[in-house]
Amino acid sequence: MRGKRNLLGAPRAPLAVSGAGLVSAAGVGIESLRSALDRERSGLGPLHPTGEGPTGPWREEPLDPGGMGGQVPDAALAAWRGLRREDDRAVPLAALALEEAVRGPGEPVPRTGLAMGTALGASGAFEVLLGREGAEEIDVLGEPSIGFEAYLARLAECLDDALGGRGASPEPLSIFSMTCVSGLCALEQAAADIALGRADRMLVGGADTLTAFMYGGFHALSALSRSGRLRPFDTKHDGILIGEAGAFIAVEPLDRARARGALPAGVIAGQRLVSDAIHMTSPDIEGKAMARAIRGALDDAGLGANDIGCITVTAAGSAVYDRMQSAAVERALGPEAAASIPVTTWESATGHALAATGILGIVHALLVLRSGRMTPLPAPEEPDPACRIRPVTGAPRALGSPCVLALTVGFGGQNGASVVTSPDLAADIAGGRGGAP
């Protein structure tokens, strides 16, 4: 099965995930997400003013009185040991996750690079600049603190520190901005960097902060929930809840990870990104592009619908995205599989985490594989009849097969599908077992 050309092009070599890190409204560390999901505890709540100094930009009032979202506590970011006065909030948010992903057993890996995804980068710098007396909009073109270049360089410095402070910038370095699939674009580049021999291991992440810029943007799109309740697959939904997060994974070839004594938590066996290209914000409700992404990711992995133990979805409370993902699963896997494969999410704990979403979905898939169970979604008051997939509700469910299909959606019609398996299943496939067609 492996090596077969699919609809979209050649498959990608599987990547072992040898480390993962997360900072979100659920807390600092990947265990905070597990704990929040197990206890059905949400990090979502009323928005609070952000603190003065590097965890700012400082503001006296909440972003939106009465607004809800997923903010990381300032104290958690301020406690980061590498924090500098001039750092934007986006730096500690990403750096804490990056450091966690680098940690782990095994021999050090000298050739480690960084690929990053973010929708707005250090967007607080806009607010700081425009808050200055006499600042003009045009000034942003010459302001070094604004821009992705400075953000990437600062994160490269953080990675170097986390690797022991060799004083040399990690290479290769890249940064992408593609709404909520930004991190998956970075992963595509990281996979190429490894496949083409430029790096032995890549740190891949996504991060965005909940600044006035970001929150105001979703407010302008009239996309936000006013009730503050996340209601996926529910006709009673009233919009999405967004949250800030930084999510990172360390990826490398499975055989190399095992040879150096690392303990991979899972393997990204396939991934595809396909775009609708029909609207600036809304998805194709028929899910055609997402279905192509799902089929492509499964082809990459050499697996079929019968191998999937669980589907994780981007379930932020948007009816059109719920329906699109449901239609795509049906279209790609068939109505029977769509009605039987359990569906879960992590977004009830974190909110929709913007550019961190794609990598956060992979981190969540690793937690599902490790625990062998799926946590329930908030039970719909009135299940949306247009959604024919099967969300887990009520109580956790055991995972039947060590293979998670993680779906990521981003506005502008961006669709990502990633297949994450246990290391043993990946080794079986590589050994020629193949998957069910």
Add this chain to the structure above:
Amino acid sequence: MIDGIGIAASAEARDDPRASDWPFLQRPVPRLRPEDFPGRWNPRRALPPDLDPLPGAAAMALEDAGWWRRGSGEGCPGALVVASDRASFIPGARFVRSLREGVSPGPSDFLFALPSSAAAVLGMLFGLTDYQATAVGGPRAGRIALGHALDLLRLGRHERILVAALGVVPGSGPPLRLAAALCLRQGAARYPVEVELRGDEIRLERTAGEGGKRLPAGARSASWAFQDMAPRPLACAARWLEGAEVEGNDRSP
């Protein structure tokens, strides 16, 4: 490997002395109108001015490659990788300022403050659905985008990719805006060259096989105007290839 090239400068950039060293930049780019994209763009909405002149450069490259026909409404099979250095910053600043001043901004005000909206618009206009990515990172974004596209082709992940870059730098009046685009494909293409990135340098080498174009004798560097801008590596390739002469009818898709 290269099937089409496109270069475009905003009206202000054509008058800027920094762009005077490349006559190609002085040519007015054929104006794109919503009618050029039937069924793909709302005919009552103008193309977004914050992206100017990126759609023009992309259209020029796609027409040069024979991948797209103006007014047909048909999509091009292929992927899209965009580079954006600072183009989203001014709409971003405008958006943040309106929030600060208590003015309620509209959805488009936010959308065009995102660097990814350039790719979203090009994807819609030309129907490039296979994959979309936007490289950012200031002037280095063009190198990241071109490298990304070359890697995807080399690994066989995609067969045809439009790489397009939009660059904005401050000018004496309005900012100088330039864009460049290349249509890249696996295997033999209309321009018989191989493209390679070594560090920050782009290298173009003639391929031994038959190509559809006769290439000019020597390479020239891109206009000085492109220094410190994301489109620079694409513009370097385009400047070398602009003198290529068509041999026969080789415009079939």
